[in-house]
Amino acid sequence: DSWPEAGPCQTLGYNSPVSNPLPRLVALCVLTFFLGLGRSPITDSDEAFYAESARQMVTVGDWLTPHYNATVRFEKPVLMYWMVAVSYLVAGVGEAAARFPSALAGLTLVLLTYSVARRWGDSDTGFLAGAIVATTFGTSIMARQALPDLPVTTFIVFATWALIRALSLDPVDAASGQGVDTPAHRRKWLLAAAFASALAVLTKGPIGVLLPAIVAVPLAYYERRGRHDASSNRLWPHGLTASTVLIALLLFVAITGPWFLAMWSRHGSAYLVQFFATENVARFTTAEFNEPRPILFYLPVLAGGFFPWTPFAVLWLAGIVRMLRSGGRTTLVNVRLIVWASAPLAFYTLSVGKQPRYILPILTPLAILLARAIRKELEVRPGSSQHLFRAVSATAIAVSLGLGLLLLRATPILEAAGSGYPSLPALTLFGVALALSIVLFVGTLDVVPMTVAITSAITVVVLHSQVFSPPRPAPVEQVAATISTHWRPGYTVGAYRAFGRNQIFYSEHPRQNLATLEQAAAFLDAPTPMLCIISESDLSKVNPRITRSLRQLDRVPYVDTAGFRLRDLLQPDAESVRRIVLVVTNR
Numbered sequence: 102d103s104w105p106e107a108g109p110c111q112t113l114g115y116n117s118p119v120s121n122p123l124p125r126l127v128a129l130c131v132l133t134f135f136l137g138l139g140r141s142p143i144t145d146s147d148e149a150f151y152a153e154s155a156r157q158m159v160t161v162g163d164w165l166t167p168h169y170n171a172t173v174r175f176e177k178p179v180l181m182y183w184m185v186a187v188s189y190l191v192a193g194v195g196e197a198a199a200r201f202p203s204a205l206a207g208l209t210l211v212l213l214t215y216s217v218a219r220r221w222g223d224s225d226t227g228f229l230a231g232a233i234v235a236t237t238f239g240t241s242i243m244a245r246q247a248l249p250d251l252p253v254t255t256f257i258v259f260a261t262w263a264l265i266r267a268l269s270l271d272p273v274d275a276a277s278g279q280g281v282d283t284p285a286h287r288r289k290w291l292l293a294a295a296f297a298s299a300l301a302v303l304t305k306g307p308i309g310v311l312l313p314a315i316v317a318v319p320l321a322y323y324e325r326r327g328r329h330d331a332s333s334n335r336l337w338p339h340g341l342t343a344s345t346v347l348i349a350l351l352l353f354v355a356i357t358g359p360w361f362l363a364m365w366s367r368h369g370s371a372y373l374v375q376f377f378a379t380e381n382v383a384r385f386t387t388a389e390f391n392e393p394r395p396i397l398f399y400l401p402v403l404a405g406g407f408f409p410w411t412p413f414a415v416l417w418l419a420g421i422v423r424m425l426r427s428g429g430r431t432t433l434v435n436v437r438l439i440v441w442a443s444a445p446l447a448f449y450t451l452s453v454g455k456q457p458r459y460i461l462p463i464l465t466p467l468a469i470l471l472a473r474a475i476r477k478e479l480e481v482r483p484g485s486s487q488h489l490f491r492a493v494s495a496t497a498i499a500v501s502l503g504l505g506l507l508l509l510r511a512t513p514i515l516e517a518a519g520s521g522y523p524s525l526p527a528l529t530l531f532g533v534a535l536a537l538s539i540v541l542f543v544g545t546l547d548v549v550p551m552t553v554a555i556t557s558a559i560t561v562v563v564l565h566s567q568v569f570s571p572p573r574p575a576p577v578e579q580v581a582a583t584i585s586t587h588w589r590p591g592y593t594v595g596a597y598r599a600f601g602r603n604q605i606f607y608s609e610h611p612r613q614n615l616a617t618l619e620q621a622a623a624f625l626d627a628p629t630p631m632l633c634i635i636s637e638s639d640l641s642k643v644n645p646r647i648t649r650s651l652r653q654l655d656r657v658p659y660v661d662t663a664g665f666r667l668r669d670l671l672q673p674d675a676e677s678v679r680r681i682v683l684v685v686t687n688r
Contacts, residue, residue: 122215122224122225122227122228122231123212123215125228125232126211126212126215126228126231126232126235127208129211129232129235129236129554129555129558130204130207130208130211130235132558132559132561132562133207133235133236133240133241133244133557133558133561133562134204134207134208134235134240134241134244134245135204135208136562136565137562137565137566137570138196138197138200138201138204138245139195139196139197139198139200140196140565140566140570141196141245141565141569141570141571141575142196142571142573142575142577142578142603142607143196143199143247143577143603143606143607144246144603144663145577145600145601145602145603145604145661146246146602146603146663147248147602148199148246148247148248148603149602149603149605149606150169150174150176150602151181151182151185151199151247151248151249152185152196152199152247152603152606153169153170153605153606154167154168154169154174154182155167155182155183155185155186155188155189155199155247156186156189156194156606157169158182158183158186159186159189159190159194164183164186165179165360165363165364165367166364166367166368167179167182169605170605170611170612170614171611173368175368175372175375175376175380176376176380177249177304177305177306177380178302178303178304178305178306178360178376179303179360180249180252180300180303180304181202181248181249181252181253181304181305184202184252185198185199185202185247188201188202199247200244200245200246200247202247202252203243203244203245203246203247203248203251203252204244204245206244206251206252206254206255207235207240207241207243207244207251207255209255210234210240210251210254210255210258210464210465211231211232211234211235212231213255213258213259213262213465214227214230214231214233214234214258214464214465214468214469215227215228215230215231217230217258217262217465217469218230218231218468218469218472218473220273220274221273221434221437221469222434222469222472222473225476226469226472226473226476227472229472229475229476229550230465230468230469230471230472231468232550232551232554233410233468233471233472233554234464234465234468235554235558236409236410236553236554236557236558236561237406237407237408237409237410237464237468237557238405238406238407238408238409238557238561239405239406239407239408239457239461239464240406240461240464241561241565243458243461245565248458249304249305250305250458250459250461251461252304253301253304253305253308253309254461254462254464256297256298256300256301256304256309257297257298257301257308257309257312257313257462258462258465259293259297260293260294260297260298260301260309260313261294261312261313261316261317261441261462263290263291263293263294263297264290264291264294264313264314264316264317265316265317265320265321265437265441266281266286266290267286267287267290267291267293267294267317267341268317268318268320268321268324268337268338268341269281269321269324269338270282270324270325270338271324271433276289280340281338281340282338282339282340283340284340284341284342284345286340287338287340287341287342287345288345288348291341291345291346291349292345292348292349292352294313294317294349295349295350295352295353296352296353296356297313298310298313298353299352299353299356299357300356302353302357303356303357303360306376306377306380306381307377307381310353311448312444312445312448312462315444315445315448316440316441316444316445319440319444320436320437320440320441321337321338323436323440324433325338361373384454385452385453385454386452386453386454387453387454388453388454389454390454391453391454391455391456393453393454394455396450398450398455399446399449399450399455399457399460402457402460403460403467406457406464407464407467408500409497409500409501409533409553409556409557409560410468410471410553411500412493412494412496412497412500413471413474413475413493413497413553414471415489415493415496416471416474416475416477416478416489416490416493417470417471417474419474419478419489420474420477434473435470435473437466438466438469438470438473439466439470441463441465441466442463442466442467442470443463445460445462445463446460446463475490475550478490479546479547479550487546490546490549491541491546494537494541494546494549495541497537497553498534498537498538498541499534501530501531501533501534501537502530502531502534504530505527505528505529505530505531505533505534506527507670507671508526508527508530508670509524509527510670510671510673511665511669511670511673512524512527512673513673513674513675514660514665514669514673514674514675514678515567515568515662516675517660517675517678517679518568518571518660518662518678519571519572519660520567520568521567521572522567523567525563525567526560526563526564526567526568529559529560529563529564530560532556533556533557533559533560536552536556537549537552537553537556540552568662569662569663571660571662576600576657576658576659576682577600577603577604577607578607579655579657580599580600580604580608580634580655580657580682580684581600581604581606581607581608582607582608583654583655583684584604584608584610584632584634584684585608585609585610587632587654587684587686588608588610588632589630591629591630592630592631592632593613593624593629593630593631593632594608594610594611594612594613594631594632594633594634595612595613595614595615595621595624595625595631595632595633595634596612596613596614596615596633596634596635597615597618597620597621597624597633597634597635597636597639597643598635598636598639599634599635599636599639599659599680599682600634600682601614601634604634612634615633618639618642618643618646619646621633621635621639621643622643622646622647625643625647625649625651625685625687626646626647626648626649626687627687630686630687630688631686631687631688632654632684632685632686633684633685633686633687634682634683634684635682635683635685636680636681636682636683637656637680637681637682637683638680638681640683640685649687650687651685651686651687652685652686652687652688653683653684653685654683654684654685654686655683655684656681656682656683657681657682657683657684658679658680658681658682659679659680659681659682660675660678660679660680661678661680665678
C-alpha cells in the first residue's frame with residue numbers, strides 16, 4: 102500500500118521526445134512576455150503605483166519607504182519597488198523597464214513549472230506544462246504589467262515545491278546522491294523554502310508563508326498516512342532536525358526582519374498595524390478594499406485566464422471517470438497537484454475581497470495536471486479516447502472562430518482606439534482556427550498541443566500591439582504634457598474619473614483624487630489655482646454646481662480598451678466607448 106515512485110514510468114505520452122526544450126520555452130516567453138514590453142503606456146490602474154513609486158525611489162533616493170502621489174505607500178512591502186527601481190537604474194525610466202521584473206518572473210515561472218513537471222514526470226510533460234504557462238492569456242497579461250503578482254507567484258511556487266521536497270518521503274524528490282531522509286537533503290530544501298517565502302513576504306506579505314504551508318503541510322501528513330512503516334509514526338520526517346528548522350526560521354527572519362524593523366523605526370507601530378491588520382486581515386475578511394464577489398467568482402476567472410487551453414480541461418474529467426470506473430488509486434503526484442491547486446483556490450474563495458490575480462499561484466499545478474492529461478490522451482488507445490481529444494480540439498477551434506467573429510464585429514471600436522490594423526486580431530484568430538483544423542484533420546494529434554502554444558503566442562503579440570497599445574503619444578501622455586506645460590508653483594492638480602493614477606508617472610505632478618461630483622465641484626470652485634482632468638460628460642454635470650468660469654486647456658479623445666466589456670463587442674458603437682478627456686483650469 103505504499104506510494105509508488107513517480108518516475109517517468111508513470112507518465113504516459115506520445116513517442117516523440119522534445120529535444121532542447123529550454124530554448125523553445127524561452128522563445129515562447131520572448132513572444133508572450135517580452136516582445137513589445139514598452140509599447141503600451143503605464144495603465145490607469147495599480148500598475149501606476151509601482152512604476153511611479155519606483156521612479157521616486159530613484160530620483161529622491163529614499164529606498165526604504167515607497168512614496169506615491171507625495172504620500173507614503175504602506176499597502177505592500179518593498180521588494181517589487183526595489184526590482185523596478187533597479188531596472189530603472191540599468192535601463193532608464195520607462196514602461197519596458199517598469200515591466201521587466203514581471204516579464205522576468207514570468208519566464209522564471211515557466212522554467213520552474215518545467216522543472217517540477219520533469220521531476221515528477223518526464224521532460225516532455227515538463228515542456229508541455231511550461232508551454233501552457235507561457236501561453237495562457239492570464240500569465241501573458243500579468244507579465245506585461247508592473248505589478249507584484251507574477252513575481253510573488255514565482256516565489257510562492259518555488260517555496261511550495263521546495264517545502265514539499267523538504268518534507269517528502271518519496272524517493273523521486275531526492276537529489277542525485279542523496280536520499281530524502283538524509284539531513285543534507287532536508288536542510289537544503291527547507292532553507293530554499295525559507296528563502297523563497299521570505300522574498301514572497303517582502304513582495305506582497307504573509308501569503309508568502311501561508312500559501313506554501315497550506316499546501317505542503319497537509320501533503321506531508323497525507324503522505325505519512327499512506328505509508329505503513331516507522332515513518333508514519335514520526336512527528337516529522339526522518340532526517341529533519343530541530344536545528345534545521347531553527348536555521349530556516351533564522352534565515353527567514355534575517356531576510357524579512359531588517360526592512361520591517363526599519364519601517365517600524367521610522368514610522369512607528371502604526372505602520373505595522375496598518376500593513377498586517379488593515380492591508381492583509383481586513384482585505385481578506387471585509388469589503389473595505391474590494392466589492393464582495395460570489396462564491397463561484399474564480400470559475401470564470403480560471404476559464405478566461407487559462408485560455409486558449411480552457412477547452413482541454415475536459416480531459417481532466419475524463420481521467421477522473423476512468424479512475425473511478427477502474428476503482429484504482431490515483432498516484433501521489435496527482436494528489437500533490439490537486440491539493441496544490443485546490444488549497445489556495447479554497448483559501449481565496451473564502452475571502453471577501455476577491456481579486457482575479459490572487460489565484461495565479463495555482464497556475465503551475467493546473468498546467469502540470471493538464472499536461473499530464475493531454476499526454477495521457479495522446480497515448481495509443483482505443484478509438485474512444487482519440488474521439489474525445491478530437492472533440493476537445495474541435496471545441497478550441499469553435500471558440501477561436503467565435504472570438505474572431507466578435508473581434509471582427511468590434512473592428513469599428515478598435516479603429517476608434519487607434520489600432521493601425523483593426524481587423525488583424527480577428528484575422529489572427531481565424532488563422533488560429535485554420536491552423537488547428539489542418540493539424541486536427543490532416544496532420545497528427547501529437548502536433549495539436551504545440552500548435553495551440555505557438556498560435557496562442559502569436560495571438561498575444563497581435564492583441565497586445567493592436568488592442569492594448571494605442572498610438573504614441575497615448576492620451577495619458579498628452580494630458581500629462583498639458584499639465585506639465587501649464588503647471589506653476591501654487592497650482593494643484595486634481596483628477597475626477599480620468600487618468601487619476603498614471604498621469605503622475607508622465608507629468609511627475611501629484612494630484613488630488615476627486616471621488617465624487619461634489620468634490621470635483623468644490624475643487625474647481627476653490628479660490629486657489631487648479632488644474633483638473635475630467636471627462637467632457639462629467640464636466641457638464643459639474644458646471645451647474647460652480648460659480649467660477651473655467652478655461653479649457655486640452656481636449657483628448659480616449660478609448661479605454663482595457664475596460665472593454667462583452668456588450669461592447671456584441672453591440673460595437675465607437676461613440677459609446679469613446680470618451681473626451683479635458684484638462685481645465687479655473688485661471
